[in-house]
Amino acid sequence: MDASVLLALRDPAGVPFYPVVFQILYILTWALHIAFVLLSLGSLGLSLYGSSKGSSDRNWRILTPHLIQTGKISVSILIVLGVAPLLFTQVIYDLNWYVTNTLSGMWIFIFIYALIVGYSMYYWYYYANKAQKSSSTLIGLISFAILIFSGILMHNFTVISLMPNEWMNMYAPGGVVDTSGWVFSVDAIRLAFMVSLSIPVVGIFLQNYSQFLSTRKDFENSFIQYSANLGTKLAIIGLLISAVLFVLWMLKVGYLFHPISLVTIAGVVMLLVMSKMNNNSYYTTLILVVVALLISSVRELIRFDLMMDLGYNIYDYPVNLEIPTIVMFLATFLIMGFVGVAYLLTMAWKVGKNEGVFDGSKDALVSKLGQSTLYIMIAWIAIYFAWGIGILFSNIL
DSSP states (O other): OOOHHHHHHTTTTSSSOOHHHHHHHHHHHHHHHHHHHHHHHHHHHHHHHHHHHHTTTTHHHHHHHHHHHHHHHHHHHHHHHHHHHHHHHHSSSSSHHHHHHHHTTHHHHHHHOOOHHHHHHHHHHHHHHTOEEEEEEOOOOOHHHHHHHHHHHHHHHHHHHHHHGGGHHHHHHOOOOOOSSOOOOOOOHHHHHHHHHHHHHHHHHHHEEEEHHHHSSSSOOHHHHHHHHHHHHHHHHHHHHHHHHHHHHHHHTTTTSSHHHHHHHHHHHHHHHHHHHOOOOOHHHHHHHHHHHHHHHHHHHHHHHHHHHHOOOGGOOOOOOEEEHHHHHHHHIIIIHHHHHHHHHHHHHHHHHHHSOOOOGOHHHHHHHOOOOOOOOHHHHHHHHHHHHHHHHHHHH
């Protein structure tokens, strides 16, 4: 692909802020998104095993509904968090994303509806399991298969966006224009690595789960220990599988000895040691977050270098500063976002630690965070509409 063609596909309006900021935000938000993708797949997959064991194993009768609930919530979070990396990537790599949408247009539509159906069936699985229906496992399997299919489609979009040299062949194979939108491409090793990460993620989650419940008296120590041991086994096995697949992926793309790849491998080794010892799973989770950020950085490094080799440098993108827009974004992200998330996390933590019914209105911290979130939301809505209407009238009067 000629550099002039790539540059011609760029948005002539430029970007509203410095490209490196969008690059960093993309790395951060993708790491958050994939964390819940992996947790949802790992929880759902493990719950399917548990639903078949629930009738004969008391530990699984307790654990399976909790795994289903965790996966159900994770899917909703991953959908919300998935918007941000798409927005950031289309700002600085807009040509990659929009060409991919053109070549795989039909798969884009299928992805949206598959996600809706898969998530809806997840709720069906949740209620069927709660009612102890014999069909719950089958419903869960269908939901799991559809969500995996959705992940494969998103993987397809990523792979195609990284193949600029093949875009013309995909658009006009043999010189004949194909506007069907059925272009499909998969990198098997990369996909296997990403999916395999769901095993250690759910394993470390179970370690956190057991540590969280260890202070409660309404859960037997035998169940807590069982969950911790299961989590340790899954974390170790999953990390070993993921490490092998990561090395194969890096060998394939030629980045095995790049400093970021080496640091990522070192992080995985540290995770292995900490998971096996399981002294404090919360610290293990912090390292897991760092490793997720490193994997996200490796993905971005591969794309950045690939586009640079073709003569496309995101740092050369014309910058037209829009300070008001940036201020609005930062205020939303840092103030409303952090306070709102702090409220939800605090509420979830205290509900989980309480053995009875938790009344948030009687808790000083939860009440303060809840009121602050409400006031900030009201202020944000007022500013948003006032600002928008002001700009509208200033442009038309």
